[in-house]
Amino acid sequence: MTVPGAGPARAPLRIGVAGLGTVGVGVLRLLEANAELIAARAGRPIVIAAVAARDRARERGIDLAGLRWHEDACGLATDPAIDVVVELIGGADGAARQVVEAALAAGRPVVTANKALIAIHGAALAAIAERCGVPLCFEAAVAGGIPVIKAVREGLAADRLTRVGGILNGTCNYILTAMRESGRDFATILAEAQALGYAEADPSTDIDGIDAAHKLAILAALAFGRPVDFGSVHVEGIRAIGALDIAFAQELGYRIKLLGIARLTEAGVEARVHPCLVPQTAPIALVEGVFNAVFAEGDFVGRIMLEGRGAGAGPTASAVVADLIDIARGTTVPVWGANAEQLSQVVSVPIGERLGDYYLRLHVLDRPGVIAEIAAILRDSGVSLKSMLQHAAPDDVAGGDAPDAVPIVLVTHQTREVAMRRALDLIAALDVVVEPPAMIRIEAG
Amino acid sequence: MTVPGAGPARAPLRIGVAGLGTVGVGVLRLLEANAELIAARAGRPIVIAAVAARDRARERGIDLAGLRWHEDACGLATDPAIDVVVELIGGADGAARQVVEAALAAGRPVVTANKALIAIHGAALAAIAERCGVPLCFEAAVAGGIPVIKAVREGLAADRLTRVGGILNGTCNYILTAMRESGRDFATILAEAQALGYAEADPSTDIDGIDAAHKLAILAALAFGRPVDFGSVHVEGIRAIGALDIAFAQELGYRIKLLGIARLTEAGVEARVHPCLVPQTAPIALVEGVFNAVFAEGDFVGRIMLEGRGAGAGPTASAVVADLIDIARGTTVPVWGANAEQLSQVVSVPIGERLGDYYLRLHVLDRPGVIAEIAAILRDSGVSLKSMLQHAAPDDVAGGDAPDAVPIVLVTHQTREVAMRRALDLIAALDVVVEPPAMIRIEAG
Numbered sequence: 001m002t003v004p005g006a007g008p009a010r011a012p013l014r015i016g017v018a019g020l021g022t023v024g025v026g027v028l029r030l031l032e033a034n035a036e037l038i039a040a041r042a043g044r045p046i047v048i049a050a051v052a053a054r055d056r057a058r059e060r061g062i063d064l065a066g067l068r069w070h071e072d073a074c075g076l077a078t079d080p081a082i083d084v085v086v087e088l089i090g091g092a093d094g095a096a097r098q099v100v101e102a103a104l105a106a107g108r109p110v111v112t113a114n115k116a117l118i119a120i121h122g123a124a125l126a127a128i129a130e131r132c133g134v135p136l137c138f139e140a141a142v143a144g145g146i147p148v149i150k151a152v153r154e155g156l157a158a159d160r161l162t163r164v165g166g167i168l169n170g171t172c173n174y175i176l177t178a179m180r181e182s183g184r185d186f187a188t189i190l191a192e193a194q195a196l197g198y199a200e201a202d203p204s205t206d207i208d209g210i211d212a213a214h215k216l217a218i219l220a221a222l223a224f225g226r227p228v229d230f231g232s233v234h235v236e237g238i239r240a241i242g243a244l245d246i247a248f249a250q251e252l253g254y255r256i257k258l259l260g261i262a263r264l265t266e267a268g269v270e271a272r273v274h275p276c277l278v279p280q281t282a283p284i285a286l287v288e289g290v291f292n293a294v295f296a297e298g299d300f301v302g303r304i305m306l307e308g309r310g311a312g313a314g315p316t317a318s319a320v321v322a323d324l325i326d327i328a329r330g331t332t333v334p335v336w337g338a339n340a341e342q343l344s345q346v347v348s349v350p351i352g353e354r355l356g357d358y359y360l361r362l363h364v365l366d367r368p369g370v371i372a373e374i375a376a377i378l379r380d381s382g383v384s385l386k387s388m389l390q391h392a393a394p395d396d397v398a399g400g401d402a403p404d405a406v407p408i409v410l411v412t413h414q415t416r417e418v419a420m421r422r423a424l425d426l427i428a429a430l431d432v433v434v435e436p437p438a439m440i441r442i443e444a445g
Numbered sequence: 446m447t448v449p450g451a452g453p454a455r456a457p458l459r460i461g462v463a464g465l466g467t468v469g470v471g472v473l474r475l476l477e478a479n480a481e482l483i484a485a486r487a488g489r490p491i492v493i494a495a496v497a498a499r500d501r502a503r504e505r506g507i508d509l510a511g512l513r514w515h516e517d518a519c520g521l522a523t524d525p526a527i528d529v530v531v532e533l534i535g536g537a538d539g540a541a542r543q544v545v546e547a548a549l550a551a552g553r554p555v556v557t558a559n560k561a562l563i564a565i566h567g568a569a570l571a572a573i574a575e576r577c578g579v580p581l582c583f584e585a586a587v588a589g590g591i592p593v594i595k596a597v598r599e600g601l602a603a604d605r606l607t608r609v610g611g612i613l614n615g616t617c618n619y620i621l622t623a624m625r626e627s628g629r630d631f632a633t634i635l636a637e638a639q640a641l642g643y644a645e646a647d648p649s650t651d652i653d654g655i656d657a658a659h660k661l662a663i664l665a666a667l668a669f670g671r672p673v674d675f676g677s678v679h680v681e682g683i684r685a686i687g688a689l690d691i692a693f694a695q696e697l698g699y700r701i702k703l704l705g706i707a708r709l710t711e712a713g714v715e716a717r718v719h720p721c722l723v724p725q726t727a728p729i730a731l732v733e734g735v736f737n738a739v740f741a742e743g744d745f746v747g748r749i750m751l752e753g754r755g756a757g758a759g760p761t762a763s764a765v766v767a768d769l770i771d772i773a774r775g776t777t778v779p780v781w782g783a784n785a786e787q788l789s790q791v792v793s794v795p796i797g798e799r800l801g802d803y804y805l806r807l808h809v810l811d812r813p814g815v816i817a818e819i820a821a822i823l824r825d826s827g828v829s830l831k832s833m834l835q836h837a838a839p840d841d842v843a844g845g846d847a848p849d850a851v852p853i854v855l856v857t858h859q860t861r862e863v864a865m866r867r868a869l870d871l872i873a874a875l876d877v878v879v880e881p882p883a884m885i886r887i888e889a890g
Binding site for chain 1: 764
């Protein structure tokens with residue numbers, strides 16, 4: 001095929017796709033649907049030459065005739081008929097890791113949507129890519145079709161970034177939004193989300209915050225120019241969020257969101273995923289349902305925020321093919337924004353060092369002196385209270401074991417997390433406290 | 446200077462900056478403040494080698510010692526001591542255009558923040574850049590530090606985009622936000638914005654929508670892959686927006702925003718800048734004050750939105766230097782996303798073809814039969830009404846000439862703009878209509 005205007009006709013870029021699940025099929029569909037437009041933008045056609053998947057007989061709703069087929073993905077990695085490997089198998093290890101390593105070592109550019117792989121093995125893979133001089137692209141690994149990798153690594157390359165993060169998991173955001181809108185509890189909404197296909201049969205990677213933590217680790221590495229370090233991300237999910245917390249948050253002027261937040265402070269890099277109370281007027285509080293949002297703050301640019309669909313076959317395929325177009329154009333950017341030797345060695349700061357406000361929800365027996373006892377513990381731990389809420393117990397809240405228990409909500413002034421936790425341990429041990437206390441961090445958004 | 450990890454030491458990229466206003470000084474400050482980080486990301490240092498500005502004596506608060514100085518910007522364009530020209534003079538013609546043309550013709554990459562230049566002469570400049578094989582970058586021309594050019598041209602390169610636009614002028618958004626928050630009128634808020642430095646002494650480029658139209662023309666060209674065509678953008682500003690319209694909009698559940706909107710329809714490309722009523726829950730309605738927001742909608746990615754500061758020395762310098770880092774890295778992307786021969790020749794659609802809802806505000810004499818007369822005209826023009834609002838005239842609204850005039854607000858169902866305008870001409874000609882009617886288009890956001 002001749003590409004007018006691109007000088008001499010340029011050879012097509014031949015793609016091998018490993019993994020033909022929803023996203024893999026989406027990539028094939030997109031490359032077919034927008035072939036002409038993609039060839040114009042890439043300066044050459046991008047064509048599927050080979051695929052790898054175990055089950056050849058499965059009906060996928062697309063025509064795979066004429067494509068080379070590998071049952072073993074590693075065969076694809078070194079297939080001489082392809083120029084680029086697209087890894088869409090998933091999982092941090094196993095076949096996904098093997099095919100990516102093999103392809104890079106063979107001098108093949110790799111595009112992947114695999115956040116676990118990049119968050120956990122990204123530094124080692126970048127070393128192979130650098131050594132072999134080939135691109136390793138993963139725009140689809142964070143926030144689906146929203147080009148956040150490109151924005152942070154290239155668009156904000158001039159800035160010293162100090163904060164990056166956002167709503168990184170659509171399943172959690174869907175559940176929290178639905179809980180708020182319906183007033184129903186976590187388990188009910190999760191079951192509904194599973195029925196609708198917004199949550200997996202085994203939802204733990206999403207709802208326990210692990211998926212968001214993979215993405216945050218990647219964003220933090222790019223933003224602060226240091227090797228990706230998934231192990232240093234503090235992770236909490238949303239299982240413990242009760243309908244009561246959603247209601248109290250609303251009464252206090254907040255919404256509950258699962259945020260990933262990475263900050264560069266004088267002490268080092270703080271990276272954490274956990275539910276947060278954010279003011280209900282903050283831009284991020286208004287990002288609802290399955291939508292994702294990523295913010296970044298830099299010394300010259302100020303704060304920017306990007307939002308859109310963070311998952312699904314279409315958005316993910318859009319990001320994968322944008323990476324392929326970059327490769328076809330010959331764009332080369334260091335995997336982590338700078339070569340490995342130039343990445344910073346700034347240390348990680350443990351969660352105990354967090355300084356901020358806290359929301360505490362306690363279930364206490366409705367007896368004289370209880371508040372005084374709790375207030376004394378907080379005072380002795382150096383935790384200063386901003387406000388307190390107490391309502392008569394609604395019928396469906398008071399536990400059967402403790403019919404006279406009432407919920408109390410406390411909001412603190414700025415407190416170091418270690419002090420907060422020490423105080424909570426003492427409070428939890430009180431006889432009058434009948435349930436483990438809930439603690440949710442308050443963030444500006 | 447040796448750049449570790451980049452293989453053999455790479456020569457610094459030597460920059461010449463034409464124009465030392467606020468943004469020019471911002472670029473110099475940024476290159477100095479983040480020099481080390483920029484060198485790591487760019488793979489080589491980026492250094493200022495020369496500047497061009499007329500007044501050498503002016504105090505700019507930065508050290509210019511040791512820099513080559515050109516009083517004539519065109520001398521800078523061909524100065525052998527520089528590798529890249531940064532044009533920050535401004536204006537579609539004159540020195541800005543000359544220096545960019547001269548630099549490109551001399552094979553020098555150009556970075557500019559000049560939206561008027563790119564919107565009006567962007568096709569011709571791209572032709573020179575293509576012929577001479579040099580990059581022409583203008584990330585700073587649209588939405589300041591928010592990397593929207595990169596997002597649309599590269600991040601969404603795989604998508605067929607059907608809609609792009611947003612809040613593209615911070616001055617107008619500041620004025621409209623302040624009008625809503627204070628209830629005061631346009632002239633008062635404009636004067637205040639001028640005093641605060643949010644509006645220019647001559648504010649017409651901003652408030653008449655021209656600046657937003659420059660940016661929309663650029664976004665539309667990138668999104669739809671066709672030559673930039675400022676002349677086809679329909680432009681209206683915000684001078685005619687009254688405090689009364691802001692109040693009525695709020696009562697109807699809307700906010701008024703100056704939006705730039707470009708759509709690709711079966712008939713061609715529709716591009717227009719005008720005030721809009723947007724539902725107050727739409728994400729774009731919540732972007733307030735000097736902030737900008739850009740949305741894009743594609744066939745696979747769905748809708749994404751980017752927001753942040755669209756102007757100011759810091760954000761603009763951030764975008765200029767990000768472009769310089771791309772050039773230092775050797776990234777080359779066609780100026781308009783594809784080579785000139787591959788751009789589409791899709792036609793422009795005139796504003797009369799717009800199909801949508803309309804808000805109309807009339808001042809009519811408070812007499813029997815007036816509503817019936819207006820309703821008959823709308824019916825005969827094929828305009829169907831959705832709702833009507835009428836209040837007793839507030840004291841400060843009724844004109845001195847027509848003490849018994851009252852405002853009436855009509856909201857239409859979907860109507861073709863030509864029909865709407867025909868009806869409005871007839872309504873305006875009625876004796877009982879004492880002021881030219883106000884018409885504001887309603888958009889989903």
